[in-house]
Amino acid sequence: MTPDAPADPDPWPHAARTVAQHAAAVLALFDGVTLDAQTVPLAEAGGRVLADDVVADLALPPFANAQMDGYAVRAADLTPAPDGVVILPLAAAVPAGVAPSPLPPGTAAPIMTGAMIPDGADAVVPVEESDPDRFPDWVGDGQPPAGARVRFIAAAASTATGRFVRPAGSDLAVGATAVTAGTRLTPAAVGVLAALGRPDVTVRRPLRVLLYSTGTEVVDPGTALLPGQIHDANSAILRAALSACGADVVTARLVADDPDALLTTLAADVRQAAPDVVVSSGGISRGAFEVVKQALGRRGVAFGPVAMQPGGPQGAGLLDVDGGSLPVPFLAFPGNPVSTLVSTEMFLRPALAARFGAPARPRFRARLAEPVTPLPGKQQIRRGVLVGDSADEGPSVRLSGGTSSHLLHAAATADVLVHLPLTARPLPAGIEVTVTPLD
Numbered sequence: 435m436t437p438d439a440p441a442d443p444d445p446w447p448h449a450a451r452t453v454a455q456h457a458a459a460v461l462a463l464f465d466g467v468t469l470d471a472q473t474v475p476l477a478e479a480g481g482r483v484l485a486d487d488v489v490a491d492l493a494l495p496p497f498a499n500a501q502m503d504g505y506a507v508r509a510a511d512l513t514p515a516p517d518g519v520v521i522l523p524l525a526a527a528v529p530a531g532v533a534p535s536p537l538p539p540g541t542a543a544p545i546m547t548g549a550m551i552p553d554g555a556d557a558v559v560p561v562e563e564s565d566p567d568r569f570p571d572w573v574g575d576g577q578p579p580a581g582a583r584v585r586f587i588a589a590a591a592s593t594a595t596g597r598f599v600r601p602a603g604s605d606l607a608v609g610a611t612a613v614t615a616g617t618r619l620t621p622a623a624v625g626v627l628a629a630l631g632r633p634d635v636t637v638r639r640p641l642r643v644l645l646y647s648t649g650t651e652v653v654d655p656g657t658a659l660l661p662g663q664i665h666d667a668n669s670a671i672l673r674a675a676l677s678a679c680g681a682d683v684v685t686a687r688l689v690a691d692d693p694d695a696l697l698t699t700l701a702a703d704v705r706q707a708a709p710d711v712v713v714s715s716g717g718i719s720r721g722a723f724e725v726v727k728q729a730l731g732r733r734g735v736a737f738g739p740v741a742m743q744p745g746g747p748q749g750a751g752l753l754d755v756d757g758g759s760l761p762v763p764f765l766a767f768p769g770n771p772v773s774t775l776v777s778t779e780m781f782l783r784p785a786l787a788a789r790f791g792a793p794a795r796p797r798f799r800a801r802l803a804e805p806v807t808p809l810p811g812k813q814q815i816r817r818g819v820l821v822g823d824s825a826d827e828g829p830s831v832r833l834s835g836g837t838s839s840h841l842l843h844a845a846a847t848a849d850v851l852v853h854l855p856l857t858a859r860p861l862p863a864g865i866e867v868t869v870t871p872l873d
């Protein structure tokens with residue numbers, strides 16, 4: 435197969451896209467991608483995206499229960515003697531996990547946290563408000579000896595109806611939407627589904643991703659380097675980021691700077707692995723061996739500059755490997771590792787968050803700990819370490835490493851991406867900038 439694209443195919447219609455324009459173009463690539471629903475055991479559902487609303491068919495809590503270890507009472511029975519003390523005869527103890535007998539009027543039943551409130555009771559007096567402030571020994575066996583009584587201290591007399599009672603449905607009512615379709619299942623959301631008694635849950639299947647790291651010089655970690663070779667860092671970066679986004683890398687390859695071979699392999703992989711998106715790194719700038727650009731420039735993928743640093747060269751489009759029958763979103767990131775990392779955070783993750791429920795990065799403000807002069811005409815994304823977070827002034831950020839996109843180790847020591855404003859003016863220390871976490 436001979437690629438029919440010239441070495442440097444037409445760039446974007448605009449000279450350079452803005453970050454927002456390219457982000458919108460990347461997002462639009464996913465318009466035709468839908469992820470079917472699949473049922474998975476709840477134990478495997480954390481982080482997945484819920485396919486359908488889950489409606490509560492059980493109230494949470496399912497029954498009124500005690501919020502404290504103490505005594506189930508009728509609040510109206512706590513009429514104090516002149517010295518403020520209340521004494522009540524004791525009824526059978528109520529452990530958690532049983533259906534108790536109704537509470538005889540004028541009595542108090544020892545009750546444990548989570549145990550069902552007996553019919554007739556409407557409040558719980560904590561054991562600390564009895565004298566002595568612990569349960570009598572017989573409570574472990576359940577039945578009170580004849581004449582057993584509890585003496586409450588004066589504070590207990592102010593017990594109102596409902597005190598330390600958790601009503602049925604006070605967390606979630608029957609018929610309410612427990613978790614909404616499209617929600618990424620957090621530990622708490624999985625917990626709610628478990629509390630509702632769901633052993634499994636219907637979620638969206640993961641996005642299928644094909645990864646291509648390009649460059650004749652790039653070899654797998656674990657391989658001894660020959661002169662001129664480097665290890666493939668980009669596949670590791672992309673795999674980790676995609677995994678955090680809930681996507682599956684179905685195939686990953688290292689491909690040499692041979693456009694014919696790349697096209698042949700890519701066509702076979704697209705047919706076989708049926709990816710939802712292909713992400714490549716390298717081979718897209720202005721050299722003589724730009725394998726991705728040369729192979730795909732006339733196959734639906736456009737290449738050109740984005741006014742961003744790092745990550746200036748970009749490629750994106752609907753890849754056409756089979757005469758248009760299998761258009762697949764294709765994102766071509768630049769080869770420098772920090773460029774791949776920043777491109778992932780600026781374009782891929784936001785699109786996956788918007789379309790498929792991947793976790794979006796929160797944005798927050800931090801003050802520059804040092805002055806910095808941005809690159810004119812480009813949205814510069816630096817790497818930074820948060821230093822100090824005063825209650826009055828919020829966090830500060832110190833830049834980690836220089837601007838160059840080969841400085842991967844400096845990026846690995848950073849907490850955040852630092853989004854410098856689009857200005858050529860020097861930025862003094864103390865000015866606020868937007869940062870996004872990098873974990």
Ligand SMILES: Nc1nc2c(c(=O)[nH]1)N[C@H]1C(S)=C(S)[C@@H](COP(=O)(O)OP(=O)(O)OC[C@H]3O[C@@H](n4cnc5c(N)ncnc54)[C@H](O)[C@@H]3O)O[C@H]1N2
Pocket residue numbers: 647648649651652664665666667668669715716717718719720721724744745746747767768769770771773839
């Ligand atoms: N004359 C020009 N040269 C370059 C320009 C330009 O505008 N004019 N842009 C520069 C910028 S900015 C970037 S970024 C790079 C992008 O180049 P490519 O996308 O073509 O990437 P490569 O040339 O293949 O590689 C760049 C660099 O990254 C290393 N690399 C590649 N793949 C990996 C990998 N998987 N793991 C680790 N490192 C990798 C590669 O060895 C190169 O050092 O172009 C500039 N040049």
Ligand code: MOO
Pocket residue numbers: 742743744745746747768770773838839840
């Ligand atoms: O824009 Mo390149 O991505 O700086 O290194």
